[in-house]
Amino acid sequence: MTSTAQGHRSGFACFVGRPNAGKSTLTNALVGSKVAITSSKPQTTRHAIRGIVHRDDAQLVIVDTPGLHRPRTLLGQRLNDIVRETWSEVDVVGFCVPADQKVGPGDRFIAAELTKVAKRTPVIGIITKTDLVSPDQVGEQLLALQEVMEFAELVPVSAVDGFQVATLTDLLVARMPEGPQLYPGGELTDEPETTLVAELIREAALEGVRDELPHSIAVTIEEMVPREGRDDMIDVHALLYVERSSQKGIVLGHRGERLKHVGSTARRQIEVLLGTRVYLDLHVKVAKDWQRDPKQLRRLGF
Known part of the structure; x- marks a missing residue:
């Protein structure tokens, strides 16, 4: 073992929970940079995007899974398969339940699935969004969650105001095996940039679209190349796929205004991600x- 690895811990953690339980926002809060897309629409995360938390004593790789749900389509089944595969490969699982919603059948469905891996993999119960409720309600939610399954730890957090985010990081790190860094310093995600760019475009396209569209949008990056003769500009050509022509109208908006807005929102985010100016063709x-x-x-890509 190298000297850097003496007492150094590294490994994988993943957050699971119903759609919209705050998993992506929590991943972003731990990593301190935007890697998983967050949206007020449930079921927006499709890829197991990994965020990486660097500390002097540890490296924690967070795998962000799609929300587990009862599948109605082939895509739904594939998403659930990704979730289960991920659970079986990580060192610790964080089960997220929002503080402002009663523990329900969806949570019990996930807990029943998690009980199967809990023999091998510790499961930490996480009450998210504690900023939305009173301390008493947080206490009640902790008691309700305890009834659902046997947890290695239970911790309330708020990604929004940072409450106990550091504590949660410590609890996850404590469950990691000793070992050297898995990724060289500074990398915040191991997803290829095109995947992240596609996700940022999808996030921008989802915001403000009526509820019927969350699953119906997919994005592919056709080309991402430096502008000829310029070293400060990248050209990104992307396709937004919908399932029906009526949905195309919703995404385009009146005289294409909505798509323009999506383009400018996504472009700003992509420029931050890539650290360069971007021309985005959608x-x-x-x-x-x-x-x-x-x-x-x-x-x-599924």
């Missing part, structure tokens, strides 16, 4: 019922 295409079609799912 087009909307209809891929009929892509969520139910294995061939199209593969082509769109």
Whole structure:
């Protein structure tokens, strides 16, 4: 073992929970940089994006899974498969339940699945969004969660005001095996940049779209290249896929205004991510019922 690895811990953690339980926001709070997309729409995370927490004594790699749910489509089944695969490969699982919602059948469904891995992998119960409720309600939620399954630890946190985020990091790190850094310093995610760029575009496209669209949008990056003759500009050409032409109209908006807004929002975020100016070219295409079609799912990266 190298001297840096003496007492140094490194390993993988993942957050699970119902859609919209605050998993992505919590990942971002721990990593301190925006890597997982966050949206007020449930079910927006599709890829197990990894954020990396660097400390002098540890490196914690956070795998962000899609929310587990009862699947209704082939895409839904694939997302659930990703979740279960991830659980079986990490060193610790954080089960997120929001403080402002009663523990319900969805949570029990996940707890039942988690009980199967809990023999091998410690599960930490996390009450998220504590900033939304009173301390008494947090206490009640902790008691309610204790009834659901046997946890290695229980901890209330708020990603918004930072309450106990450091404590949670300590609890996760304590469950890591000793070992050297898995990723060289400074890398905040091991996702290829094109995946993150596609996710940022998808996030911008989801904001403000009516509830019928969360699953129906997929984004592919057709090309991402430096502008010829310029070293301060990257050209990004992306396609936004929807399932029906009526949805295309929603995404475009009146005279294309909505898509313009999506483009400018996403471009600002991509510029921050890549640290350079970006020209973003966005087009909307209809891929009929892509969520139910294995061939199209593969082509769109699922």
